[in-house]
Every structure is written in structure tokens, then in C-alpha cells.
Amino acid sequence: MSNTEQKRILLIGGGSGIGHAIAQAALERGDQPILGARDPERTASTLPEALRDVPVVHADLADEHTIAALTESGPFDAVVSLAADTANGPVSSLERAAIHTAFDAKVAGPLLLAKHLTDSMNPGGTFVFFSGVAAFKPAPSLSVMAIVNGAVAFMAEALAVELAPVRAVAISPGIIDSGLWDFMGDDGKRDFFATTAAANPARRVGTPADIVEAVLLAIDNTFITGTTLHVDGGGRLA
Ligand SMILES: NC(=O)c1ccc[n+]([C@@H]2O[C@H](COP(=O)([O-])OP(=O)(O)OC[C@H]3O[C@@H](n4cnc5c(N)ncnc54)[C@H](OP(=O)(O)O)[C@@H]3O)[C@@H](O)[C@H]2O)c1
Numbered sequence: 001m002s003n004t005e006q007k008r009i010l011l012i013g014g015g016s017g018i019g020h021a022i023a024q025a026a027l028e029r030g031d032q033p034i035l036g037a038r039d040p041e042r043t044a045s046t047l048p049e050a051l052r053d054v055p056v057v058h059a060d061l062a063d064e065h066t067i068a069a070l071t072e073s074g075p076f077d078a079v080v081s082l083a084a085d086t087a088n089g090p091v092s093s094l095e096r097a098a099i100h101t102a103f104d105a106k107v108a109g110p111l112l113l114a115k116h117l118t119d120s121m122n123p124g125g126t127f128v129f130f131s132g133v134a135a136f137k138p139a140p141s142l143s144v145m146a147i148v149n150g151a152v153a154f155m156a157e158a159l160a161v162e163l164a165p166v167r168a169v170a171i172s173p174g175i176i177d178s179g180l181w182d183f184m185g186d187d188g189k190r191d192f193f194a195t196t197a198a199a200n201p202a203r204r205v206g207t208p209a210d211i212v213e214a215v216l217l218a219i220d221n222t223f224i225t226g227t228t229l230h231v232d233g234g235g236r237l238a
Pocket of ligand 1: 012013014015016017018019036037038039059060061062081082083084085104105109130131132133134172173174175176177178179180
């Protein structure tokens with residue numbers, strides 16, 4: 001991929017899965033990724049070889065002090081928030097604390113990123129927030145996931161208007177083989193992916209590379225703002 005100028009890209013919750021892939025693509029095209037993580041030492045110690053020189057700073061989206069301190073790592077061309085925490089289960093079993101943790105990671109924390117970092121954005125800069133297909137295809141026991149991801153999509157619209165000309169874009173991945181699903185074990189993951197692929201109009205699950213392309217588009221194309229890029233193989237329609 002080509003890039004006309006080096007960009008400083010802060011990736012919050014970028015210490016795993018899709019975040020690694022974005023950081024690697026950014027490095028390969030000459031950008032400067034910076035990772036923000038709740039436990040920077042642990043994240044730094046688990047980085048793949050290709051990312052070993054990428055700085056890791058403290059960023060906990062449930063802790064406003066760490067968010068405010070991110071100004072010291074600016075200025076930025078993009079602030080990408082990948083953070084996610086779940087509160088899955090039937091509504092009748094939901095715990096208030098888990099609901100708040102999920103909202104901190106995807107909604108309140110990203111809003112505080114906008115509060116503290118808008119003045120640290122270079123011209124043409126953008127916030128990129130991660131939504132997800134669960135918002136657009138709700139399922140039982142995933143209501144909190146649907147609601148927080150839906151809020152992300154509306155947050156991109158609201159912030160694009162309020163923070164202009166700083167941009168705000170949401171990315172909505174479908175099921176991505178990012179490592180997130182490894183807990184299912186080889187057989188469980190294979191079955192889940194086969195079922196998902198059969199139902200998706202794209203007839204496959206996604207890869208981190210699919211998401212990387214969308215994130216770089218959101219960063220580079222300064223006419224994209226206030227919208228959600230669905231990178232879900234059409235899964236929300238299946
Ligand atoms: N993979 C998929 O199939 C899929 C589908 C739809 C949407 N998405 C979305 O895509 C994004 C990236 O997904 P992924 O697969 O890379 O997920 P992941 O590997 O689970 O990454 C999520 C990251 O969020 C971080 N995090 C959680 N709470 C945080 C907080 N309060 N402050 C800062 N960081 C926090 C975690 O860091 P720790 O290491 O500190 O726990 C972790 O690095 C997520 O927003 C996810 O919801 C993914």
C-alpha cells in the first residue's frame with residue numbers, strides 16, 4: 001500500500017487481534033503506530049517480532065486519567081479505538097457492573113478520547129471507532145453487545161458533526177478470524193466459521209486484512225466522516 005505522508009496512528013486496545021494487523025500494515029507503509037493498552041508491559045511483552053519497536057502507552061478506557069495523559073503522545077492523524085468488553089447473557093442475568101464495563105470500552109471511553117484528543121488531531125485527522133455486526137443483527141443473550149455497538153454507529157454521526165472538521169468514522173466488522181474465537185477450540189471454531197460463511201452473502205468469514213483495508217480507507221479518505229463502514233460480508237443481512 002502507498003501513503004503520501006507519514007501518519008501518527010494511536011491504536012487503543014490495539015495489543016491483540018485486529019489491532020496487531022493494523023499496526024503492522026501502518027508500519028509497512030511508513031506510518032507511526034502507537035499502541036494504547038490497559039497493561040502496557042504485558043502488551044509490549046507479547047508483541048510479535050514485527051511490532052517490537054512500536055511504543056506502547058497506558059490507555060484504559062475506563063480510566064479518564066489515562067485517557068487525558070494520551071495528549072503527551074500526540075499529535076495524531078488518527079485515533080483508532082478497538083477496545084471491547086462484553087456483558088453477554090440473557091437480560092434477566094445482567095450485572096450492572098458488567099454493563100458499565102462494556103459501555104466504558106466502546107462508548108464512554110471513546111467519547112472521552114474525543115473530549116481529550118480532538119485538540120491533538122492534525123488537519124484531516126479522524127477518530128475511528130469499532131462497532132460490530134451484532135448491532136445490526138441482534139441475537140438473544142447479545143443485547144448489550146448490540147446496544148453498545150449500535151451506540152458506536154450513532155456516536156460517529158454525532159461526533160462528525162460536533163468535532164468537524166475532525167472526522168469520526170465507525171467500522172462494523174462481521175465475524176473475523178482475529179484470534180477472538182480461538183477459545184472455541186479448533187473443532188468449535190471450524191463449525192462456527194462454516195455456519196457463518198454459509199449464511200454470509202460473501203460466503204466466507206473475514207480476516208484481519210479485510211478490516212485493515214477499511215481502517216486505512218477511513219484514515220486516508222478525508223471525505224469519509226459520520227458514517228459506518230460495514231465490513232461484514234453482508235452478514236447483517238443474512
Ligand atoms: N473479531 C470479530 O469477529 C469481531 C466482530 C465484530 C466486532 N469486532 C470488534 O472489533 C474490535 C477488535 O476486535 P478483536 O477481535 O481484535 O478483539 P480483541 O482481540 O478482544 O481486542 C479487544 C481489545 O480491547 C482491549 N480492551 C478491553 N477493554 C479495554 C479498556 N477499558 N481500555 C482499553 N482497552 C481495552 C483488550 O485489551 P486487554 O489486553 O487489556 O484485555 C483487547 O486488546 C473490537 O471492538 C470488537 O468488538 C470484532
